[in-house]
Amino acid sequence: MLIASRILTILLLAGKASLTVAVPFQPWEISRLVVSALPDRGTGSRDEPLNTLAVEIRDVNDYANSTDPTQCITRFSYYSPPYGELFDCTEVPYGKWAFAFFPPEGDRDPSYWSPGQNFTLWFRLMLTTGDVSFDGQADFSVGGNMRGLCSAGGICSFAIKEEMTPFYVNQTESM
Numbered sequence: 428m429l430i431a432s433r434i435l436t437i438l439l440l441a442g443k444a445s446l447t448v449a450v451p452f453q454p455w456e457i458s459r460l461v462v463s464a465l466p467d468r469g470t471g472s473r474d475e476p477l478n479t480l481a482v483e484i485r486d487v488n489d490y491a492n493s494t495d496p497t498q499c500i501t502r503f504s505y506y507s508p509p510y511g512e513l514f515d516c517t518e519v520p521y522g523k524w525a526f527a528f529f530p531p532e533g534d535r536d537p538s539y540w541s542p543g544q545n546f547t548l549w550f551r552l553m554l555t556t557g558d559v560s561f562d563g564q565a566d567f568s569v570g571g572n573m574r575g576l577c578s579a580g581g582i583c584s585f586a587i588k589e590e591m592t593p594f595y596v597n598q599t600e601s602m
């Protein structure tokens with residue numbers, strides 16, 4: 428009897444231990460990513476917000492009580508794109524999303540945005556409960572994970588390739 432209960436205790440402890448093993452998070456899912464541009468009509472237009480970056484991303488993990496996507500949108504000019512600036516995404520019930528974009532490493536001229544250029548997207552999710560936040564980032568390139576084109580008139584649109592949607596972004600917890 429004693430032995431049996433000891434074995435049971437060991438089994439229970441073993442079971443508990445296996446439950447506490449770090450379970451990797453489900454990655455974030457980008458369901459939409461579009462970068463579009465109205466024509467650069469020269470010097471006068473280069474400070475106008477003619478470029479748009481729009482992302483729809485969701486979190487399917489248990490720590491989020493909704494799998495509805497958040498919308499992350501920013502408009503910016505050809506001159507001095509706001510690399511590294513933090514933009515808020517739309518509200519979700521479980522926390523706050525923010526995002527930023529960065530030039531590719533070794534960009535020749537980061538002071539001018541070329542439609543269709545490579546970029547890196549960075550996301551942060553801060554949960555409402557506790558001081559927990561998550562960060563994740565991914566690189567994007569036309570011809571790599573995106574496709575699109577510019578019309579003769581200079582209107583451009585690039586989006587994540589359909590076959591790569593949803594596009595997964597691994598997040599890591601940060602304190």
Ligand SMILES: *[C@@H]1O[C@H](CO)[C@@H](O)[C@H](O)[C@H]1NC(C)=O
Nearest residue numbers: 492493520521522554555556
């Ligand atoms: C989701 O969780 C947050 C706290 O993390 C809470 O304030 C909110 O009411 C919850 N919403 C729903 C729909 O359960």
Ligand SMILES: *[C@@H]1O[C@H](CO)[C@@H](O)[C@H](O)[C@H]1NC(C)=O
Nearest residue numbers: 531532545566567568569571
């Ligand atoms: C853009 O990204 C692609 C794919 O990762 C890479 O092959 C290419 O060299 C990059 N171009 C620039 C200008 O960084």
Ligand SMILES: *[C@@H]1O[C@H](CO)[C@@H](O)[C@H](O)[C@H]1NC(C)=O
Nearest residue numbers: 451454564565595596597598
């Ligand atoms: C995300 O994490 C998974 C599991 O650890 C890994 O297999 C995958 O390569 C990662 N993806 C990226 C883009 O780092």
